[in-house]
Amino acid sequence: MIDTNEYAIISHGQAMLLDPGGIEIFPNVLAELSQYVSIKNIRTLFASHQDPDFISSLPIWLDLVPDIKVHCSWLWASFITHFAAGCKIESIPDEGKMIRIGELGLEVQAIPAHYCHSSGNFSIFDPHTNMLFSGDIGAALVPSHEHDQFVGDFDEHIQYMKAFHQRWMPSTSALRAWVARVRPLNPTMICPQHGSIFSGDNVGKLLDWLENLEVGKWESSKIVESREAVLV
Amino acid sequence: MGQGKPLLALGEILSDLPSKITPEVKELESWCAQVAKNTAKCADLGRHHYQQICCLVATICRYAEESQLANCEDLAKLDLTRPADITRLMKSSLFDTVPSLTRENMNFLANRCQINSAEITQLLKHSAQCLGKGKMAAENIKAIGITARYLALYICIEAAYLSDKQSNFNNLAKTITETIDRLDEQFKSMTDILVEGEFLLQQLTHEARV
Numbered sequence: 001m002i003d004t005n006e007y008a009i010i011s012h013g014q015a016m017l018l019d020p021g022g023i024e025i026f027p028n029v030l031a032e033l034s035q036y037v038s039i040k041n042i043r044t045l046f047a048s049h050q051d052p053d054f055i056s057s058l059p060i061w062l063d064l065v066p067d068i069k070v071h072c073s074w075l076w077a078s079f080i081t082h083f084a085a086g087c088k089i090e091s092i093p094d095e096g097k098m099i100r101i102g103e104l105g106l107e108v109q110a111i112p113a114h115y116c117h118s119s120g121n122f123s124i125f126d127p128h129t130n131m132l133f134s135g136d137i138g139a140a141l142v143p144s145h146e147h148d149q150f151v152g153d154f155d156e157h158i159q160y161m162k163a164f165h166q167r168w169m170p171s172t173s174a175l176r177a178w179v180a181r182v183r184p185l186n187p188t189m190i191c192p193q194h195g196s197i198f199s200g201d202n203v204g205k206l207l208d209w210l211e212n213l214e215v216g217k218w219e220s221s222k223i224v225e226s227r228e229a230v231l232v
Numbered sequence: 233m234g235q236g237k238p239l240l241a242l243g244e245i246l247s248d249l250p251s252k253i254t255p256e257v258k259e260l261e262s263w264c265a266q267v268a269k270n271t272a273k274c275a276d277l278g279r280h281h282y283q284q285i286c287c288l289v290a291t292i293c294r295y296a297e298e299s300q301l302a303n304c305e306d307l308a309k310l311d312l313t314r315p316a317d318i319t320r321l322m323k324s325s326l327f328d329t330v331p332s333l334t335r336e337n338m339n340f341l342a343n344r345c346q347i348n349s350a351e352i353t354q355l356l357k358h359s360a361q362c363l364g365k366g367k368m369a370a371e372n373i374k375a376i377g378i379t380a381r382y383l384a385l386y387i388c389i390e391a392a393y394l395s396d397k398q399s400n401f402n403n404l405a406k407t408i409t410e411t412i413d414r415l416d417e418q419f420k421s422m423t424d425i426l427v428e429g430e431f432l433l434q435q436l437t438h439e440a441r442v
Contacts, residue, residue, distance in 0.1 A: 031291045034337035035334050063284075
């Protein structure tokens with residue numbers, strides 16, 4: 001099961017969950033979050049895209065807080081409801097929008113990140129802390145014994161990111177467009193959903209690296225040519 | 233003259249049977265569909281309950297001191313599918329060291345678990361009732377089958393008095409009997425499953441009682 005990072009932003013006593021994670025990690029996520037905010041005050045849930053490692057715990061969160069507002073790309077609204085029938089989704093248009101944390105909290109910005117990797121995808125930028133929650137962008141598959149909360153040596157970290165981005169990100173132009181969109185925001189931290197967080201100089205290094213990376217690559221020396229080969 | 237009049241009468245009764253079977257089949261279908269719905273809902277609630285209980289236990293393990301954990305033999309016997317046992321867990325001294333916000337959240341969670349557990353119990357009881365009613369519908373269909381079998385027998389008896397075309401009626405009687413035999417087999421499997429389901433549900437609802 002792929003490791004994931006779960007984030008929450010708490011503002012004026014109300015919380016927004018960003019990609020709250022899969023069903024199997026729900027107990028640990030809630031146990032951790034319970035130290036910081038009342039469950040009743042978890043008012044907003046954001047799904048950057050439709051993957052189950054990000055959002056399959058949705059029905060359990062709705063069981064606890066039935067009127068939680070769920071925000072995701074309009075593209076996936078009718079798909080995500082397969083995780084929780086009857087769930088009301090606040091659709092995010094392709095251009096993005098401002099999302100208020102609960103009823104009392106500050107607003108964060110949903111930044112388009114389409115085709116990075118999902119075709120309906122958003123990052124969240126918190127203009128109050130300049131933190132960017134980038135979903136699968138910047139993700140790394142780091143062995144657990146080497147995992148740190150923050151990226152130390154960026155060059156060493158590339159080995160854990162490269163294959164993931166080359167295979168999962170379908171569009172080089174989309175990735176570069178995202179970088180161009182995000183740079184003017186001057187994020188101080190980029191927080192991906194897998195792997196370590198980028199801070200300080202590593203933020204710029206990540207953006208430079210993403211800007212120069214060719215993605216959407218799959219190469220194989222073997223192509224299945226017959227039904228028999230598939231059955232074997 | 234007059235030959236075949238009893239056969240006509242039998243034929244009328246026989247042709248009326250499908251209209252008697254159809255509502256019973258619909259009834260059976262409807263009760264089984266309800267059980268399927270309840271089962272799906274229970275599975276969902278059960279999964280939620282399990283994950284929520286895991287959160288409670290994870291929180292206890294995080295905050296309880298080792299000495300407290302070592303002495304919690306009583307708590308190890310708790311069945312956290314039962315609302316009363318969840319209450320006992322929440323009242324235990326293991327929660328004394330939990331910070332107030334976390335404790336408030338765990339109480340909220342425990343309350344949710346109890347509500348889910350109670351709902352599961354209600355759904356199981358309802359399913360048991362549905363299965364009982366489904367069994368009755370199956371018995372009614374079986375009874376109609378028995379009637380059809382007798383009719384087939386009488387058709388054979390009456391057909392013996394005909395001067396010709398006896399074989400047609402004998403074939404008809406044979407077809408009816410074979411159809412009822414097949415249905416009987418299927419209904420036996422169905423009834424066995426219904427009985428097994430009823431027993432299982434009775435066990436589950438007995439276990440869940442406070």
